[in-house]
Amino acid sequence: MIRHAFARAYLGLILIFLYAPIAVMAVMSLNASEFYALPFRFSTEWYERLFTNDEILAAAWRSVWIAVVVAIIATALGTMATLALWRHDFPGKRILQALLFPPIAVPWLITGTAMLIFFFGVGIGRGTPAVIIGHVALALPYVIVTVFARMQSFDRALEEAARSLGARPLTVARKVILPHAAPGIIAGALFAFAVSFDQFVVSYFLAEPGDSTLPVLIYSAIRKGFTPEINAVSTIIILISMAVMVLAARYAKFGGTR
Amino acid sequence: MTGAERLRALGLLAPAYLWLTVAVFLPLSAMAFFSFLTDVPFGDREWAFTFDNYAQALTNPTYATLLWKSLKLAFWVTVWCVVLGFPCAYILARMIKGRSREVLFLLVILPFWSNALVRVFSWAIVLRGNGVLDRAVNAVLPWDVKLNLMFSETAMVIGLVHSYLPYVILTTYLSLQAIDDTVIEAARSLGARFPRILWRLILPLAMPGLIAGAVLVFVPVVGSFMEPRLLGGRVGTTYGTLIEDQFVAVFNWPLGAALSFILLAVVLVILAAASPALRKATT
Numbered sequence: 001m002i003r004h005a006f007a008r009a010y011l012g013l014i015l016i017f018l019y020a021p022i023a024v025m026a027v028m029s030l031n032a033s034e035f036y037a038l039p040f041r042f043s044t045e046w047y048e049r050l051f052t053n054d055e056i057l058a059a060a061w062r063s064v065w066i067a068v069v070v071a072i073i074a075t076a077l078g079t080m081a082t083l084a085l086w087r088h089d090f091p092g093k094r095i096l097q098a099l100l101f102p103p104i105a106v107p108w109l110i111t112g113t114a115m116l117i118f119f120f121g122v123g124i125g126r127g128t129p130a131v132i133i134g135h136v137a138l139a140l141p142y143v144i145v146t147v148f149a150r151m152q153s154f155d156r157a158l159e160e161a162a163r164s165l166g167a168r169p170l171t172v173a174r175k176v177i178l179p180h181a182a183p184g185i186i187a188g189a190l191f192a193f194a195v196s197f198d199q200f201v202v203s204y205f206l207a208e209p210g211d212s213t214l215p216v217l218i219y220s221a222i223r224k225g226f227t228p229e230i231n232a233v234s235t236i237i238i239l240i241s242m243a244v245m246v247l248a249a250r251y252a253k254f255g256g257t258r
Numbered sequence: 259m260t261g262a263e264r265l266r267a268l269g270l271l272a273p274a275y276l277w278l279t280v281a282v283f284l285p286l287s288a289m290a291f292f293s294f295l296t297d298v299p300f301g302d303r304e305w306a307f308t309f310d311n312y313a314q315a316l317t318n319p320t321y322a323t324l325l326w327k328s329l330k331l332a333f334w335v336t337v338w339c340v341v342l343g344f345p346c347a348y349i350l351a352r353m354i355k356g357r358s359r360e361v362l363f364l365l366v367i368l369p370f371w372s373n374a375l376v377r378v379f380s381w382a383i384v385l386r387g388n389g390v391l392d393r394a395v396n397a398v399l400p401w402d403v404k405l406n407l408m409f410s411e412t413a414m415v416i417g418l419v420h421s422y423l424p425y426v427i428l429t430t431y432l433s434l435q436a437i438d439d440t441v442i443e444a445a446r447s448l449g450a451r452f453p454r455i456l457w458r459l460i461l462p463l464a465m466p467g468l469i470a471g472a473v474l475v476f477v478p479v480v481g482s483f484m485e486p487r488l489l490g491g492r493v494g495t496t497y498g499t500l501i502e503d504q505f506v507a508v509f510n511w512p513l514g515a516a517l518s519f520i521l522l523a524v525v526l527v528i529l530a531a532a533s534p535a536l537r538k539a540t541t
Contacts, residue, residue: 007349011362014346018369018420021380024390028383077274084270088263096275103282107481107525109498110289110518111282113505117292117515118285120300137281140274169266198373200484205505215375222379222488231383234376245371249364 022238029231046228056217056233063197063214066128070135070196075189077136078143083177085144086151100141108201111138116205130206131213135199139192146191146252150184183251190248198241293515311516321500321517328497329524331411331486332479335418339475340468342419343426347467348460350427351434363431370424378485381417382408385489409491417489418479426471433467434460469535477525497521 032043050056085093103111112134119130154177162172178185200215207216214237221230292298293312297305315321350363369377384390385408392406407413437460445455483498490496501521504514529536 004353007353010345011349011354014342014423015362015365017342018366018423021384021420022369022377024384025376025380028390077277080270081274084267088267090264090267096271099275099278099283102286103278105477105525105529106282106286106522107478109481109483109501110522110525111285113501113514113518114285114289115281116505117511118288120298121288133277133281137278140278144274194371198371198375200373200375204484215373218379219375219484219488222382230379234373234379238372238376241372242368245368246364248371249367 025231025238026235029228029235031228034228046232050229050232050236053229056214056229059212059214059217060233062128062211066132066135066213067193067196069132070139071189071193073132074136074139074143074192075185078140078188078192079147079181079185081140082144082147082151083173083181086148086154100144103138104141108138108199112202112205115202119206126206127208127211131203134202134206135196138199138202139195142191142195143188146188147181147184149252150181150187154180187248187251190244190251194241194244194248197237197244289515289518292512293519295512298511311513312520314513315516315520321497324495324497324500325520325524327495328480328482331414331418331482331496332476334415335422335479336472336476338415338419339423339426340472343423343471344430344464344468347427347430347434347464351431352437366427367424369420370422370428374421375484377420378417378488381413381420382488385413385416408489409493411490411493413489414486414494417485418482421485422475422479425474426468429471429474430464430467433464437463466535469532473528473532473536476528480524481521 027040029046030042030044032041032045085097115130115134116126119125119133124130124133158176158180159172162176167175198215199213200219203213203216204219207213212220214233218230218234221227294307294309295305296308296310297303299305346366350359350366354362389408407416442455442459445459450458481498481501483496483502486494486496486499487502488494497517501514501517504510504517
């Protein structure tokens with residue numbers, strides 16, 4: 001069918017638009033020339049330099065452990081809140097759910113600068129603790145929405161059954177509710193990791209110069225001028241965040257709901 | 259709900275909402291407070307209440323021009339995202355089935371969840387003078403072309419469309435998928451041709467998703483500063499970079515706070531205007 005061929009061609013063009021610049025960046029990170037000169041000559045020099053660049057390595061390590069800490073805190077707090085929102089009906093519940101939107105809907109530029117003002121005012125200042133506090137707040141709504149979506153498929157009869165067999169509320173939570181929520185919790189944790197690991201705007205205002213995360217370091221490096229090392233580290237970052245998202249998407253599908 | 263249950267719910271909710279209060283709601287309040295001050299109230303600095311920051315932010319012609327420029331930029335990015343995204347969402351939702359749809363959908367959404375800064379940087383490599391795009395075009399065309407797209411408004415629009423296109427595709431896909439096949443079958447059996455079905459049936463039914471996607475693009479783009487800086491260079495001064503400067507270069511935090519709140523007001527007006535459509539799209 002002509003229409004289908006046309007449709008596939010259009011999708012192909014969109015995918016080229018989305019992936020071509022990333023592919024170019026990845027290829028150029030393996031090009032020997034510092035000025036992206038062609039013809040292409042294969043070289044791993046930029047990756048080798050990368051692994052001896054202490055500044056980049058320190059920022060990379062900081063980005064990773066901050067994202068892990070953020071994922072742990074956001075997943076724990078978010079899962080707890082979701083269970084309460086899902087399990088109980090109470091006055092003000094709709095307001096609590098609406099309060100999840102500001103961290104997503106307010107532009108990060110505004111949230112980030114507001115955090116900077118407030119953290120300075122209360123003495124937290126800039127630095128890694130401020131970055132973690134900010135990232136957790138940004139990640140919480142994603143965790144809650146993801147776990148909540150998973151709990152929609154929970155059969156309440158299971159809980160009734162466990163209870164009528166004499167299980168205490170805590171036992172019900174641990175043995176019946178949490179196992180069901182697990183895929184949603186894992187997906188939520190991966191989303192939270194991605195929100196933190198890829199976050200630039202809020203980190204930019206909250207990170208201390210010389211103590212910054214990887215995206216902030218890359219931003220200042222690009223503004224000083226391009227280097228193929230930045231190319232190499234950017235390629236690694238994009239591969240990591242895409243891998244995390246493919247994993248999250250697999251868990252978020254919650255095993256055969258489609 | 260019994261007393262014990264209420265206590266348990268409170269205990270489960272309190273940590274998350276306390277965190278959001280400390281990290282989002284109190285900061286926004288503090289920023290509102292700062293926007294009415296003459297100077298930052300740190301140390302032994304003199305400060306007083308004033309409306310000057312807002313007066314300055316609203317009357318300075320440069321600031322007004324930049325806000326207008328940011329709104330125009332957001333408008334064009336949104337238009338391109340909708341124009342490019344709708345057909346893509348339509349094809350994914352209604353023309354492709356099964357496993358290949360799942361894979362293609364993931365491929366379209368994936369870049370959106372990867373690092374925004376890195377993706378903008380990758381465009382900088384492609385667009386820069388004598389860069390990859392220049393060479394590719396010159397290799398195909400026999401005459402000499404100087405594209406020189408880097409550091410232009412076009413470069414900013416391209417980078418921003420690349421960043422936000424998946425939003426529109428995602429929201430539109432969801433509302434297109436919800437359309438009942440029998441409705442379209444009925445229209446077809448009554449003799450309606452495809453353009454008419456598209457215009458009278460599919461487009462109206464997809465509208466909530468399209469509007470939701472458009473809002474999700476427009477709002478962050480009005481406040482963007484990193485993409486204009488990296489891809490716009492000299493012409494990349496926007497309302498977002500103006501606010502950024504107040505906080506990281508000029509250190510006029512009260513003025514920056516006032517500018518931020520004007521931006522927030524613009525965003526809230528847009529969200530309020532679109533809220534009926536947004537509500538429809540989420541249910």
